[in-house]
Amino acid sequence: MNLIRAELERLGARRFVQLMIVLLMLAFGVTAATTLAGSHQPSAVELAEAQRQAAANLRGMELEHERCLARDRGEPLPGDEGFYLPPDCSELDPALRDRLPVAADYLTGVFTFTRQAEPLLYFLVAYLVLFGFLVGASYIGADLNSGGVVNLLLWRPRRLTVLGAKLGTLLGAVLTVSVLASLAYLVTFWVIAQVAGYPGPTNAAFWADLGAIWGRGLTLVLLAAATGFAIATMGRHTAAALGAVAAYLVVWELGGRIVLQILEVARPDQLMLASYVGAWLAGEVRFWDSTACRTVVDSYCDGSYTLTWQPALAVLLLLTAGLSASAFAIFRRRDLI
Amino acid sequence: MTSGVIEIEGLRKTFHSLRRGRRVAVDGFDLLVEAGQVHGFLGPNGSGKTTTLRALLGLVRADDGRMRVLGAAAPEQLPQVAGRVGAIVESPQFYGNFTGYRTLRLLALAGGVPVSRVDEVLEQVGLADRGDERVKGYSLGMKQRLAVASALLKRPELLILDEPANGLDPAGIREMRDLVRALAANGVTVLVSSHILAEIQLICDHVTIISRGRRVTAGPVTEVLAGFDHNEHLVRVDDPARAEELLLAAGLTVTGHADHLVVSGVPDPTEVSRTLGEQGVWVRELTPLRPDLESVFLELTGAPAHPGVPRQVDGSTPAGGPAADQEIDLGVRGVDA
Structure with missing residues (x-):
């Protein structure tokens, strides 16, 4: 417990951590201020007009669906006959749409919480992932490079305990900062929507979706922190983690992708870590495989495929666990010179 | 059966590097430090002193040999006695933006030592008035004092000091000498490695000289000197x-x-x-x-350069004297197996 207290204090006192938190608050403040400055509370007239437009749009969608169904029944088509109708009318069924038009879609210059909470949260998660990775890498990297770990091992000559305490402290601290930052972030924008914008129609499904993104985002932050920590431990230096990620992105995500396309390998996105990160964060991601329909010429071919969060989580967990286990195994036997 | 505070027998360590190949750092080295001794540990640069100390403290994995510290097998049982051993190994590094006080406080926390001890050791090493300054503003000598302070925090029974006078001014060297003497007078066993041979002669009652990873002589300082008279x-x-x-x-x-x-x-x-x-x-x-330790050291390690030929690191030479490859028999008691 004393070791964790000491590590927590050491982590909190690090300049880099403080700098990253200041930058987080700065980004948070700028985003909130610009949102506040660019938004106003909609008047009753604006709201009524937006609701009318949403209702009209919805009605238009229903009419289009009606026309399609009428065509299938062989009845005369109401309205504009030249309008394209798909072979499968379910494509036009409003009930099957991901979302229906709402009043917020027609409010201009108004910050609507229900519309913008999700992208705002993605932005925060992206920052926190970067925060977690860099803090994780620099925390152990600087300690290994400066001899801080050696000093500590002279006091606590249990390598795995020391490294485990450091990793545990890091994950606990990153999780705490992430939870507090994201709650403060969402609450602030909720308040902005209340006083200078439009909260939008919230229901249990909205909060559940937002909560799911939040939970998955926090998990991703922890995985990023552990990955940065593990790579820097293996490489003995913060730069090792940064270099490894840069090399991976350039060599595999960029170069490898080009090579896979030239070789016409099926579903290359399945081989990219970024796809799994996206799938985990968004719940699922749909990709198009250009090789799937190459031989299909006279019939409909859907070359798309989906990556869902379950395999994405498995891949990310395996990767992080593998790197962490390797880091502990190497650190256990390494000569600290 | 001996009851040494430090017992090393047949220590071997070889470093392997892709670039530089295989390098034998310690080659069957023996060391015995008994309770109450102030034991000097001498050797040219690269002779294996620091590797020996690091192996003893569990920072480097020995390839072969047997080591015991305060009766505990090292490194396996080091955690049992770590609280009784204070050590600094080579020039210790500290976080530059931490104050001296905070540096020691974190170590005290991690090691379960009362934080009140920090002020005592700062006073003991002459940093009482500079403890609230950032370490990056410390001179080399002040950092060395801080390192010694960190080793003293635990009120050690055994103090291992690797080049404690490094960077100290003449007054600082004298203070360090007085400190070591005071500790020895209080029953602390001290193992001190240093290049300042006159200092070793002044403060140590026993000495071990290592060259090319092997012990070339060991025993009470007076006997070692007498052997070369x-x-x-x-x-x-x-x-x-x-x-x-x-x-x-x-x-x-x-x-x-x-x-x-x-x-x-x-x-x-x-x-x-x-x-x-x-x-x-x-x-x-x-x-x-009368021979002094320096002349004995130079004679044993063959350290003087040939005229016009710069001496290389660990340039011990067996030619012209009983150096490096053969041990001077001073009737020193070895470590029982």
Whole structure:
């Protein structure tokens, strides 16, 4: 417990951590201020007009669906006959749409919480992932490079305990900062929507979706922190983690992708870590495989495929666990010179 | 069965590097430090001193050999005795933006030492007034004092100091000497490695010299010095040539120099003065040439460079003396298996 207290204090006192938190608050403040400055509370007239437009749009969608169904029944088509109708009318069924038009879609210059909470949260998660990775890498990297770990091992000559305490402290601290930052972030924008914008129609499904993104985002932050920590431990230096990620992105995500396309390998996105990160964060991601329909010429071919969060989580967990286990195994036997 | 505070027997360590290949750092080294000793540990650069200390403290994995610290097998049982061992190994590094006080406080926290001890050790090493300054503003000597303070935090029974006088000014060296003496007077066993041989001679009662990873001599300082006392005397007379003739005729071994003679193998200097006086040659100066630790060290490790040839790191040479590859037998008690 004393070791964790000491590590927590050491982590909190690090300049880099403080700098990253200041930058987080700065980004948070700028985003909130610009949102506040660019938004106003909609008047009753604006709201009524937006609701009318949403209702009209919805009605238009229903009419289009009606026309399609009428065509299938062989009845005369109401309205504009030249309008394209798909072979499968379910494509036009409003009930099957991901979302229906709402009043917020027609409010201009108004910050609507229900519309913008999700992208705002993605932005925060992206920052926190970067925060977690860099803090994780620099925390152990600087300690290994400066001899801080050696000093500590002279006091606590249990390598795995020391490294485990450091990793545990890091994950606990990153999780705490992430939870507090994201709650403060969402609450602030909720308040902005209340006083200078439009909260939008919230229901249990909205909060559940937002909560799911939040939970998955926090998990991703922890995985990023552990990955940065593990790579820097293996490489003995913060730069090792940064270099490894840069090399991976350039060599595999960029170069490898080009090579896979030239070789016409099926579903290359399945081989990219970024796809799994996206799938985990968004719940699922749909990709198009250009090789799937190459031989299909006279019939409909859907070359798309989906990556869902379950395999994405498995891949990310395996990767992080593998790197962490390797880091502990190497650190256990390494000569600290 | 010996009961050494530090027992090392047959320690071997080889470093492997893709670039530089295989390098034997320690090659069957033995060391015995008994309770209450202030034990000097000497060797040229690269001779294996720091590797030995690191292996003893569990920072480097030994390839072979047996080590015990305070009766506990090292490194396996080190955690059991770590609270009783204070150590600094080579120039310790600290976080530059932490104050000296905070640096020690975190170590005290991690090691379960009362934080009140921090002020005591800062006072002890002369940093009481500078403890609230950032370490990056410390001079090398102040950092060294801080390192010693960190080693003293635990009120150790055994203190291992690797180059504690590194960077210290003459006053600091004297303070360090007084500190080591005071600790020894309080029953602390001290193992100190240093290049400042005069210091070692002043503060240590026992010494071990290592060269090329092997022990070349060990024992009480007085015995080590006595082993190299060739009963030499410096003789100055008005007519050195005549004096040399007389002394040679008397069966003594004489080496002539420009303005003096060196007579070897004379346990009693009156033999020189009588031989010369009886023939009317009057002695102006008759000084016994006693070996000091530096001359013994240089003789054992073959460290003096050949004229015009820069000496390489660990340039110990077995030629011209009993250096490096053979141990001087001073009747030193070895470590029982």
